[in-house]
Amino acid sequence: MTNVTESGSEATGGGFASLGLDERLVRALSELGYEEPTPIQREAIPPLLERHDLLGQAATGTGKTAAFALPILQRLANRDGNRPSQPFALTLVPTRELAIQVAEAMHRYGRPFGATVLPIYGGQSFGQQIRGIQRGVDVIVATPGRILDHLRRETLSLDTVETVVLDEADEMLDMGFIEDIEAILSSTPETRQTVLFSATLPPRIHSIVKRHLKDPRHIQLAAPVAPKGEAPRVRQTAYVVQRAFKMAALDRVLDLESPGATLVFCRTRNEVDELTEALSSRGYRTEALHGGMSQEQRERVLKKLQSGASDLVVATDVAARGLDIERLTHVVNYDLPSAPDSYVHRIGRVGRAGREGVAITLLQPREHRLLRIFEQATKQKIEIGKVPTLADLRAQRLEITRAALRETLLAGDLESVRVAVESLAEEFDLSDIAAAAVKLAFEATERAVENDEPHELPGFEPRERQAFRPRPEFAGDGPREQNGPRRGGRGGDRSPGQGMVRLYVNAGREAGVRPQDLVGAITGEAGIAGNQIGAIQLADRFSLVDVSEDLAERVISALNGRKIRGKIIRLRRDREA
Numbered sequence: 001m002t003n004v005t006e007s008g009s010e011a012t013g014g015g016f017a018s019l020g021l022d023e024r025l026v027r028a029l030s031e032l033g034y035e036e037p038t039p040i041q042r043e044a045i046p047p048l049l050e051r052h053d054l055l056g057q058a059a060t061g062t063g064k065t066a067a068f069a070l071p072i073l074q075r076l077a078n079r080d081g082n083r084p085s086q087p088f089a090l091t092l093v094p095t096r097e098l099a100i101q102v103a104e105a106m107h108r109y110g111r112p113f114g115a116t117v118l119p120i121y122g123g124q125s126f127g128q129q130i131r132g133i134q135r136g137v138d139v140i141v142a143t144p145g146r147i148l149d150h151l152r153r154e155t156l157s158l159d160t161v162e163t164v165v166l167d168e169a170d171e172m173l174d175m176g177f178i179e180d181i182e183a184i185l186s187s188t189p190e191t192r193q194t195v196l197f198s199a200t201l202p203p204r205i206h207s208i209v210k211r212h213l214k215d216p217r218h219i220q221l222a223a224p225v226a227p228k229g230e231a232p233r234v235r236q237t238a239y240v241v242q243r244a245f246k247m248a249a250l251d252r253v254l255d256l257e258s259p260g261a262t263l264v265f266c267r268t269r270n271e272v273d274e275l276t277e278a279l280s281s282r283g284y285r286t287e288a289l290h291g292g293m294s295q296e297q298r299e300r301v302l303k304k305l306q307s308g309a310s311d312l313v314v315a316t317d318v319a320a321r322g323l324d325i326e327r328l329t330h331v332v333n334y335d336l337p338s339a340p341d342s343y344v345h346r347i348g349r350v351g352r353a354g355r356e357g358v359a360i361t362l363l364q365p366r367e368h369r370l371l372r373i374f375e376q377a378t379k380q381k382i383e384i385g386k387v388p389t390l391a392d393l394r395a396q397r398l399e400i401t402r403a404a405l406r407e408t409l410l411a412g413d414l415e416s417v418r419v420a421v422e423s424l425a426e427e428f429d430l431s432d433i434a435a436a437a438v439k440l441a442f443e444a445t446e447r448a449v450e451n452d453e454p455h456e457l458p459g460f461e462p463r464e465r466q467a468f469r470p471r472p473e474f475a476g477d478g479p480r481e482q483n484g485p486r487r488g489g490r491g492g493d494r495s496p497g498q499g500m501v502r503l504y505v506n507a508g509r510e511a512g513v514r515p516q517d518l519v520g521a522i523t524g525e526a527g528i529a530g531n532q533i534g535a536i537q538l539a540d541r542f543s544l545v546d547v548s549e550d551l552a553e554r555v556i557s558a559l560n561g562r563k564i565r566g567k568i569i570r571l572r573r574d575r576e577a
């Protein structure tokens, strides 16, 4: 094992190497563009490498996956040449999506050792999973229910497991997995290392910790850092948007805000490069700033921003450390920072010396918890904004055109063009002529926007607008029953279509739920296309959603326990359908 990096002037890698990680892992992280460990990683990795049990309070977005994955993968490094065919680590996660995501991350980090990481979740065929297990696995990432099925069928043994991670433990408990988790833990060796990550620590989590973790180290995100009375004067707005639409959302928000110099933060060097390219291709004068650049290169970038030769600088936290750019009006968190203090540092780049600044944050639906933590850290509310629609932007441009025309009218001096008006007036109505002139002026303000982007960008919004078809007769004046929809006596076909099943959701209009919330949550959380969702019917206290039969379980497991409009939702098959 090595503690030094050979990365020379690069401000990268050293951080990870100093945590005691294998050189090859450090290199893999550097290739992914990670510049330094996040606070959770810095605190969790050393005790995990020493095989302590650990209780980590961390939400999605803090870098917790790498925090538990890297020490597990390090064991592979130490074991080169002598590879087990039985799993030595098991990670339990609440949903199928997370199982896939965590397995992918572990696979990426563990590439130098050819780590075999197998995701196991409900809805996939047992045969396929059994073949995967039999081929030999290092790490299993699984939802509890399906692992338990394998244990009962004796198609999987956990006797060789040395480390168990319970990821998003509070979510797993909310989804009723407690008994499954207990049963799974009791199938693993007593000598195992147990790691529990949870965004919140309700008493039920403490009770699991007490029963299953041995003398655990306890880590949590640092306490708020904004010193009293010195909180920067920053207007903070967050936009919830699905990952695929973040770029388009940023484009629209920038268009609406018309910022001066702007600093856009990403997490990794690779993302900085990608976003710089994407913004440049959309016509923004954009420069990249990251730890892989020389001091001279960085200074050149900053000078360009300072002088107005560029509008946007896309940077990592490391590269932007200590920057003070006077012209800066906006800070954008394109990716959420991994801890409250880095949020405070980022937005503190504007709102200095009495100037008012604007902080814009883009986040994915599942990252909402971190936002609450940032609010506590800044002791200020972060408004949730609505990403402008194309119509909003158009209305704004028309307003700008109107104002510009008004200025021109007030300034007079129109004689040189009046002859054109007079000649047109012989043929056309004067107000039509004026409208045509406005149209030309308006069109001249048009930017090259991506025409294939949807009018409204999905946050909790539908990915495909044709996907939701609320029944007007049902959505209008909902039934009052609490336990099921009123049936019969109303027009329309009430049964789900061929190959579809109907799901009952325990929240409806009274909870502020709209059809697009349901479609957005289903497409976002269960990762299925909008066109696989059928009719949606909203009642006051519940909703009914039709989905393809073969996707029903996936939707139920992905959404159960999630929040829609602040309410924890429960789903089940609507049995009377």
Ligand code: AMP
Pocket (backbone or CB within 6 Å): 033, 034, 035, 036, 037, 038, 041, 059, 060, 061, 062, 063, 064, 065, 066, 267, 268
């Ligand atoms: P997580 O909280 O595990 O869901 O991670 C959130 C995001 O942060 C993921 O996209 C990771 O790829 C990224 N990430 C994790 N650790 C780092 C790091 N040290 N530097 C930059 N990005 C990171």
